[in-house]
Amino acid sequence: MDNLVERFLRYVSVDTQSNGANAQCPSTEGQAVLAKQIEAELLELGFSDVILDSNGYVSARLPSNVDYDVPAIGFIAHMDTAPDASGKDIKPQIITDYQGGEIVLGDSGEVLTPAQYPDLNHLHGQSLITTDGTTLLGADNKAGIAEIITAVVYLKDNPHIPHGDICIGFTPDEEIGRGANLFDVERFGAKWAYTIDGGPVGELEYENFNAASATVICHGVNVHPGTAKDKMVNAINMAAQFQLVMPSEETPECTSGYEGFYHLNSISGSVAKAELSYIIRDFDKDGLASRKAFMQSAVAELNNQLDKGQIELQITDSYNNMREMVEPHPHIIELAKQAMIDCDVEPNIKPIRGGTDGARLSFMGLPCPNIFTGGYNFHGIHEFVSIDGMQQAVKVIVKIAENAAQNAK
Structure with missing residues (x-):
């Protein structure tokens, strides 16, 4: 020793x-x-x-x-x-x-x-x-x-x-x-x-967890704020709206044992474009699939509510x-x-x-x-x-x- x-x-x-x-x-x-x-x-x-x-x-x-x-x-x-x-x-x-x-x-x-x-x-x-x-x-x-x-x-x-x-x-x-x-x-x-x-x-x-990463990309429209009425779509606001949809109790700081989670790892962007990076974790394969499906559904629902701009979701599997x-x-x-x-x-x-x-x-x-x-x-x-x-x-x-x-x- x-x-x-x-x-x-x-x-x-x-x-x-x-x-x-x-x-x-x-x-x-x-x-x-x-x-x-x-x-x-x-x-x-x-x-x-x-x-x-x-x-x-x-x-x-x-x-x-x-x-x-x-x-x-x-x-x-x-x-x-x-x-x-x-x-x-x-x-x-x-x-x-x-x-x-x-x-x-x-x-x-x-x-x-x-x-x-x-x-x-x-x-x-x-x-x-x-x-x-x-x-x-x-x-x-x-x-x-x-x-x-x-x-x-x-x-x-x-x-x-x-x-x-x-x-x-x-x-x-x-x-x-x-x-x-x-x-x-x-x-x-x-x-x-x-x-x-x-x-x-x-x-x-x-x-160990089944794991995936997810990137939510919010595409906005940037116009001078002085003439922005009915034209601007603020991607940062879109990103904030998406995060509010995510289950607040299913995060790393609120889970333990065999409980899975969504973790917002980073956020960056501007009025024209904003990105949220998540990791998704679940010990059960079906549980991970459900979490990915939830995010896909949330993106689809928010896109249906938008007159302008768009939210894009990219999911990549990491390990099993x-x-x-x-x-x-x-x-x-x-x-x-x-x-x-x-x-x-x-x-x-x-x-x-x-x-x-x-x-x-x-x-x-x-x-x-x-x-x-x-x-x-x-x-x-x-x-x-x-x-x-x-x-x-x-x-x-x-x-x-x-x-x-x-x-x-």
């Missing part, structure tokens, strides 16, 4: 925010920089089949140390951080032996409080890494990278622990929905895998619920559950209210549930990670590898 925190801090020092406006892969130079650093590290550590491909994907393998067949298992994390908050010049601070109360984040004026983040109440006595309140931290998902590499180094350095082939992979552009686009499942070589990309200790997830691809392989979930139990971690099986590379990879033939990292409050300046939770993730990864080999005897 000695190098776990050092690895993590080294990774977060590289700005790897992804950029959805850039079609290249990786979408930002920082991701390429980190990928090269990880490649060099894996080569120095002596892993086999270390590959950094032309698209910024890094993979490697720890060969089996037993003389019988064990299914090859994969562990995967992503290198990019979310565009939602700055990932540049991250200044982590370590809180040793947290004993409760508020945590001041550098000189930013920002604080973490148990009132706002009740998870802090369960972390007394643990050591935490926070931001300085001006950037995100990058635990999503550099904690996962550090945990995977630390675990596989531990297996390599402790040959008395039996294991089969361990395949590890690090992907670019997960945060903008492209992490699995160019992932070479066949070359990766695993029978199944786990993304190490979850939150609090114990999380084990094999269900991995459950249908993972559930036929219950041993994958049971292996992770038992490993947690063996490490004195209580499994908390819950749906992902989002998506991971694992969702896409599961439909590409690599069943891929998601396991915790020990991180909290991803995508924002209040992000933090528990060092104790990171250590537990390392132990669970090692135990999954060991139990898979024991079960194959």
Whole structure:
């Protein structure tokens, strides 16, 4: 565990925010920089089949140390951080032996409080890494990278622990929905895998949203306001009218568990043209279809009310619920559950209210549930990670590898 925190801090020092406006892969130079650093590290550590491909994907393998067949298992994390908050010049601070109360984040004026983040109440006595309140931290998902590499180094350095082939992979552009686009499942070589990309200790997830994005484009008519009567059609007003039609109680801030939502992600425009960007989420395929149909109906109804101007709707499917691809392989979930139990971690099986590379990879033939990292409050300046939770993730990864080999005897 000695190098776990050092690895993590080294990774977060590289700005790897992804950029959805850039079609290249990786979408930002920082991701390429980190990928090269990880490649060099894996080569120095002596892993086999270390590959950094032309698209910024890094993979490697720890060969089996037993003389019988064990299914090859994969562990995967992503290198990019979310565009939602700055990932540049991250200044982590370590809180040793947290004993409760508020945590001041550098000189930013920002604080973490148990009132706002009740998870802090369960972390007394643990050591935490926070931001300085001006950037995100990058635990999503550099904690996962550090945990995977630390675990596989531990297996390599402790040959008395039996294991089969361990395949590890690090992907670019997960945060903008492209992490699995160019992932070479066949070359990766695993029978199944786990993304190490979850939150609090114990999380084990094999269900995620069915997802789509929607863009509502309001086409107005711009005329000088002094002569606008009966001529102007204000696209901004049309956009506001559309948003008022959307169910106010079916938004991220009003839903939890298996409840889906519509999320107005951004709005821009002028009198002549305005755009609203939404993401649509539902755990049920029919539920997602109903949500898309609702938006189509709302657009049609508003268009019928307009004398001038027009509202246009564009919907694009993003990813599907991995459950249908993972559930036929219950041993994958049971292996992770038992490993947690063996490490004195209580499994908390819950749906992902989002998506991971694992969702896409599961439909590409690599069943891929998601396991915790020990991180909290991803995508924002209040992000933090528990060092104790990171250590537990390392132990669970090692135990999954060991139990898979024991079960194959």
